[in-house]
Amino acid sequence: MNTTPSSAQPQTGTGAAPRAPGPTDFIRDMVAADRRAGRHAKIVTRFPPEPNGYLHIGHAKSICLNFGIAREQQGQCNLRMDDTNPTKEEAEYVESIVADVRWLIAGWADAILGLKPKGQTPAEQTVKERRDFFQAPARVGAGTDPSTEPFYASDYFAQLYEYALELVRHGRAYVCDLTPADTDAYRGAPDRPGKPSPWRDRSVAENLDLFERMKAGEFPNGARTLRAKIDMASPNIWMRDPVLYRIRHADHHHTGNQWRIYPMYDFAHCLSDYLEGITHSICTLEFEVHRPLYDWILEALHLPRPLPHQFEFARLNLGYTVMSKRKLLQLVQEGRVNGWDDPRMPTLSGLRRRGVTPAAIRHFCTGIGVTKYDGLTDVALFEHSIREDLNRHALRRLAVLRPLKVVLTNYPADLVEQLDAVNNPEDPSAGTRKVPFSRELYIEQDDFLENPPPKFFRLRPGGEVRLKYAYIVMCNEVVKDETGHVIELRCTADLGSKTGGPTAQRKVKGTVHWVSVPHALEAEVRLYDRLFTVPEPDAAGDFKQHLNPHSIEVVTAQLEPALREVRPDLRYQFERLGYFCLDVPDPVANPAEAAAPRPRQAFNRTIALRDTWAKAAPTPP
């Protein structure tokens, strides 16, 4: 912060109103205005994913917005499954969504997470002498209490049916016998008005009878629909008698075989918001044209409690990845990646397995702000948030990804020194550890060049380099195999240059990481790169053409022995290389892999360190 001491003093006069702390954006402004106007006793938002896929970084933006607002307003944010289409939704997705949301908001917004008592459906009540339904939350912040569960739109099917009946009785909805193709044809086009369905003026009695029989399962899929009676000539296509209910002879993951008709999104969503007492229903831009319908349905019902209002913001587009659940599903199903939790995926489970922390994701989502401009966010912004968090918390360790053997010819063969190494220079409280040092070491192949370019601050024949935490060494001899590949370096150490030694203060240009050969721990390390080769893979054509063939590289690395006690919940920086974490497959997305025994440890590279040398120098393939 660049707050000067003087400006940090309390304001004396009653000048301009102080800025609200925390993020501001046009939605928060509106919430604050509603609050000031006394329109709501409590702000209630919701995060309403459809359980037809795994949550991704785009959902994280929505989660941070909805939970963030509720948190700032001491309100509540309901987690709700928007599950009105039984043919696309599965219980596995519900499970993953709940786990992902909990993971992302843990320690940040769990206190305002709205869940409901397990199995509960809306209660009937009387408000202003009118029949009303309300779905109360469980104690907010009930956390992992097993007697709670998310809200489900499908828990409102009975009430939704009642509301539909109400619309029919008031002549605001009718049963339509048009085939799907004819419904399309009658709807017209954006620049051409639609024409009324021939079934538009059925009697209330007939509509009631038909709708009842639709519910009873008397008609096949697609035979009839319930439609709102609005305006077939409306310039807004969603107001041209939109379908409210369709027939689906399909079992539902949450309601089983109870229903043969299922409500459409537009009908279910606004009413679900109402039933839960949502004050601000925040969604993405593509629903903007639906807002008149959202309002129409609620108003047509003359509901006794305050109505929710919809606000739209731009969804996240992130460079070098795809965000549509359909496309991500395709990658999973076609085996282009190894499941929803593949560390290359932008899914929350993928990012988690990759080692990205919830705090980094939240920092990123807060940083990009909330607007109605549909842009493309540079991944560098995300990478910055990831590095910033990891730099503060990761434990430093020495690891060599591509080993090159070094023999210190003047170092005793039977000597092993335990050297002190700091665990985290950003956090002294992380302490120190001992690292064994011996005559034979591994260094990184990249850290030696026989004929280096200028400004190569690493090892070269006749050159000197500092071994981190240890001695300055000089390369005396390069050993090659018969094909000319460098297989070993023979060096001498300046034995006085260790910390505390007489020549410890000598300046050498480069510092290099290393691992003692006899103490080295072998492990598999996966190096990830962006999944796609272009910033907008789905801009045109088949997005899969742009898949990066080098998005993963697996190496056998040599690690310092302290890594034997690696913890799955901690993050590590392999010095000079990047941030890594133990690979932990997601138990929901990847149950088989999660249960399988590991012959040896596997690490995932979350992200490489910023590397100004790599930018200046030609990078190896």
Added chain:
RNA sequence: UGUCCGAUGGUGUAAUGGUAGCACAGAGGUCUUUGGAGCCUUUAGUCUAGGUUCGAAUCCUAGUCGGACAGCCA
């Protein structure tokens, strides 16, 4: 040639009629037993044209460009 929405450095954003600021990225420097981190400096922007106003990124009009919408998906 429908309706709705949007446009501020390369990217993401702030400025709510009154000095166009921040972060990322880029460049340069400093420091460093991580070519990391930190610290310092720096390049770069209001889509166009009119209008209102003492004063416009902001308000108005027109245009340009971009996006969303024609599922019995959400």
